[in-house]
Amino acid sequence: MKKTARMVEGQVGYHRPENVRRLEVEKNNSLVRQLEKTKREDFPNLAKLQQDRNAEIVREEKEQQKQEAKAKRIAEENAKLEKEALSYDRIMTTDQMKSNAEVAAEYEDAEAYEDDFF
Secondary structure: OOOOOOOOOOOOOOOOHHHOOOOOOOOOHHHHHHHHHHOOOOOOOHHHHHHHHHHHHHHHHHHHHHHHHHHHHHHHHHHHHHHHHHOOOOOOOHHHOOOHHHHHHHOOOHHHHHHHHO
């Protein structure tokens, strides 16, 4: 049975080791110390962060749905008002209508009625 070497986390492996170039670099202690002073390790609660983000997404979606519903309701009201404005129902009422007999009784001929109409 062949033993396989396990790689350490963060280790880089190369398919062809002969193509790897290696350089020796001097260690700059002052730079290393400055980096160590500013080094900060955080251990965030990733599950909590994810839950918070998901809750925020749900809130945004609900707000968007509310806005869409409001816009739809306003559009429906505008369409209804426009339909009412274009409708003859408010004009064509029985108290505003005249029969031919009433028109004939008021005017002597059709030309007089038309002249009065304009």
